[in-house]
Amino acid sequence: MTDKLLPPKKKNPQLRQRVPTLPPAMRSRAALGLTAAAARGEFSLQHCEDCGAVQYPPRDACSSCLSVKLSWRETGRQGKLIAETRIHASPDPYYRERLPWRSGLVRLDAGPTVLCHLHGDVGRGDTLRMDLKLDKAGQGAMIALPVERTPDMADDPQLRSLTADPKHRRILITDIRSPMTRPLIDGLLAAGAAHVFVGQSESWRRGSDHEAIAALDKVSVVQLDVTDASSVQRLAAEIGGKTDILINTARFVRPGGVLGADTVFAREEFETNALGLMRLAQAFGPGMASRTADGVNSAVALVNLLSVHALSADPHYGAFSASQSAALSISQTLRSEFRSSGLRVINVFTGPTDDEWHQPLPPPKVPPKALAKSVLTALGEGLEDVFCGDVAKDLQERWRKDAKVLERELTGGGA
């Protein structure tokens, strides 16, 4: 059984902080299919469309029949550990700091043998559950997990290096007025978060649950307006060095298309939803990126809440959709800019949320609790793209299938 991860000791400021290094990051184009699956939390391998043979490692032609028609499909995770080792020597700077490191060979029930990381509770001869996760280099990596979940299994050091688990970490949630903030705080504290900072932008306009949140143990309300660069910088100067996870819940939404809409609202949407993210990243990002190897409470992730209409516009929320596309685009650039540090940028996409601004829309709508749960899942599993609720999942599937068909459906013209 995994040893319970203890809270970190107070850091000695005179000691040098460990500089982030990455595990080997180079991959072939085919292997990026593993990364894409890991980003979404899927376990996918290449299947031959002609003979059905399952392939691993990723390749460009079937090793059974030479067909080049290989497609990524969800695959059974079950397998058996047939060999294991504990590595005590490595020339790689990332692993040298983390030795000993366990790896093993798993014979998947689906066929191939997979060389993978090993969870501490897995040993030779065990049947196990294989998972694909993003490693610190942002690449898909295989890890063998016990079939049955155990209480502290997420504390396993090899597994924890592949997730953004909130346990013992300090978290900033940017907007106290978001309806998902309270369930998010509750979930984070239940998951073992050390402290939660919650931003409020307008102290004269408090929500009904403000007092209840402010009174919570391990929670502090801090002044933060994401549309104001100096406000963001002031807070970063104060708590940037102890922000391990940043969850951006700030958003501004007004219904309406593009032709009839006031650009004042559109400007506000871009200021909050797109440029707000940019300001937060500029103020908090570099500090977080320098602390990604800093022990138990190292900085680990920046989380964005996005409308799934970032992928394809909802003409009833025209300018808002545009601001979401802009935020998505900014998050992609941030991924590139944080790549060398291992800081993860997580996007949680949602359909219409069950709040005042989506009041006239028919269900299903995403309740704040469900959205909070998706954020916690993304952190705990270490995902990069999460789609919360039926509308978001459905829309994402249609977008992956054919973005143009989806656009036509959303803009009128589907039956």
Place this chain on the structure above:
Amino acid sequence: MKRQSYEGVVVTAPVSVPYVRYSQETAHWWIARALKQLLDVAGLSPRELDGFSVSSFTLFPDTPVGLTQHLGLSPRWLDSIPMGGASGVVALRRAARAVQAGDVDVVACVAGDANRIDSFRQLLSSFSRFAMDASYPYGSGGPNASFALIADAYMAEYGATREDFGRIAVAQRANALHYPNAIMKSPLTLEQYLSARPISEPFGLFDCVMPCAGAEGFLVMREDEAQRRGLAYARIASTIERHNAFPEDPVQLRGGWVMDVDELYEMAECGPDAIDVLETYDDYPVISMMQFEDLGFCAKGEGPQFVRDRDLTIDGDFPHNTSGGQLSAGQAGAAGGYLGLVEAIRQVTGQAAGTQVAEAKTAMVSGFGMINYDRGLCSSAAIITGAGR
């Protein structure tokens, strides 16, 4: 179709350029030194040499083509054997057929590699596409970790112990003390082997080779050509080569030799009993043990008992890796795939000096190479005889 014999073709002029742990010199430099020795022995000038076969991991951005201009050669037959530990035997069998067919008169076969500070790490991280995608990112233990997994599965399957592997390593160190070019100069006891620091379990330090720089080489030519030049030579009784054998095996507990070993003995018209000296590819002792089994010296799974019963030293009843193998002589990149063959030529031509096995007439050399993902893909073996002595 029955394979033709190598009659009329011989292998000669075993040369070694002494290994160095780290060196600033390039692969070109090491290969040039081996080639110079070969040509001096044969009395050839660089321009006269008409055949050249090269194995090296560290020539980049050059290939053997670039080497011809770099070294001033004008060969009419040029080969590049990128098969790591299987390279020596494969170079030999290809050169032999070309000589036999008259495409070339003399082939200089050379393997050499550089080893600069940090170059081994760079080699590992981009060794192959599958390694880059699916093995190196998992702890970056390199071949030590990959073969540790094979050893772990082998021990579980056949009941081999660390002591069994240790017997191979200890005997080879005893042999190496008689080979002046060996990197390792001090004796090794079984206790030292067992208590060495762990590298990748079940492997400890003395299961692993020491990467270094160096080169090895030999010449292949017609028998009359060797006689004319007054060279001691060996005949090639038989050879085999196989790649990606048994892809359906979940983990590698046998090598490609199993597919071809019957033909190896049949062509040589002998059995395992006729082998006076065996030189296996010992990137790890467990791989040598696998070769004892797969080359027919004992049954599958009896490798552990075999090494308990036999004496693997030069004077023992089963002389094995007489120059110390890579475990004690060092692994100079692709030259590791030549070490056993060069030593075998010395043995059957009576030129092995301190490591000479008495009455060694017939030697077997086996090669094993290229851990592309989870297993070594190339296997090779040859039987050579010293009848031409």
